Amino acid sequence: MSALLAGLVDDAGLFPPTxxxxxxxxxxxxxxxAAAHPMHTLRLLVPVARLAEIRAELRPDDRLALGLIADAAGPGDPGERLRAALATVAADDRLETALIEAPLAAFGGDPATAVPAVLAATAGAGAPVFLEPAAPSGIGALLAAVRGTLGVGAKLRCGGVRAELFPSPAEAAHFVTACARAGVPFKATAGLHHAVRHRDPDTGFTHHGYLNLLLAAALAAAGPGDPAPVLRALETTDAETLARELAALSGPAVAAARTLLVSYGSCSTRTPVSEARTLLDAA
Incomplete structure (x- = not known):
């Protein structure tokens, strides 16, 4: 399981609910x-608008790898704000930009114009860029806009503070399958608070599980023409089934899954580790 889980979890501690x-x-x-658990990417996800707050907390000996996230907060053009943030990170010896995430909604939403705007703002940054369509159903237009562009991936929003931010299993399956068919990697964000699909008793929201998403990625990479197995993987709430199927993946299947699913942002860095140990060690 080590290769399947290695470098899976980005630190999204700045984001709700944590x-x-x-x-x-x-x-x-x-x-x-300092602990350097192998499941952690050791990337801290930071919105551009909060970069100054993070820098204010750093010590001279800190060395942080950032996932820098473009946002719509603040005056002026979001591309200019992103470009300025990248320059700030490049000039700070304590920081590096490990990856860039950009919601296309902050750049107008239409991939035909938003994608070139993001790529212009990130030119020369030397970090992969993951683009989030305004809704998961927009993945087709996004993939068309990035066709043939190196160093660009997609981003799947799996939840949030409102019910409409949670894609259905069918929507998520379509997203994952489309990325597999196009050979475009993706990362995920929000809502993946636990390993297995579940209903939160406090909010009533049904959350996707990160193990569901891992298995979906493996199945999509193995057979990008058929979304049905991908959908079943996303829908299951049976932890034993998920763990058993993941444990049965071959080395090449694991590599293909992780080439497709790069990582996901978790507001907790402890829960993914503890749940993976409990569920997968028993498989």
């Missing part, structure tokens, strides 16, 4: 970097 303050997010990330 929503750590900058000091707490940096302190936790510092501890995680």
């Amino acid at each position: 929503a750590l303050p900058p000091a707490g997010a940096v302190a936790r990330h510092r501890r995680d970097r």
Whole structure:
């Protein structure tokens, strides 16, 4: 299982529901970097609008790899804000830009114009760029806009603070299958609080599980023409079935799955590790 889970979890501690303050997010990330658990990417996800807050908490000996996220917050052009943030990170010896994420909604939404705007803002950054369509159903237009572009992937939003931010299993299956067919990697964000698909008793929202998504990626990579197995993987709530099928994946299937699914952002960096240990070690 080590290759399947290695470098899977980005640190999204700044985001809800955990929503750590900058000091707490940096302190936790510092501890995680020292521990260096193999499931962690050791990337801290930081919106452009909060970069200054994070920098204010750094010590001279800190070395942080950032997933820098473009956002619509703030005055002026989002591309200019992203470009300025990248320059700030490049000039700070304590920081590096490991990857860039950009919601196309912040750049107008239409992939035909938003994608070139993001790519212009990130030119020369030397980091992969993951683009989030305004809705998962927009993956086709996004893939068409990035066709043949190296270093660009997609981003799947799996949840949020409102019910409409949670894609259905069918929508998520379509997204994953489309990326597999196009040979475009993707990462995921939001809502993946636990390993297995479940209903949150407090909110009533049904969340996707990160093990469901891993198995879906493996099946999509193995047979990109058929979305039915991918949908079944996303729909299951049976932890034993998921663990058994993941444990049965061959080495090449694991590599293909992780080439397709690069990582996902988790506001907790402890829960994914503990749940994977409990569920997969028993498989």
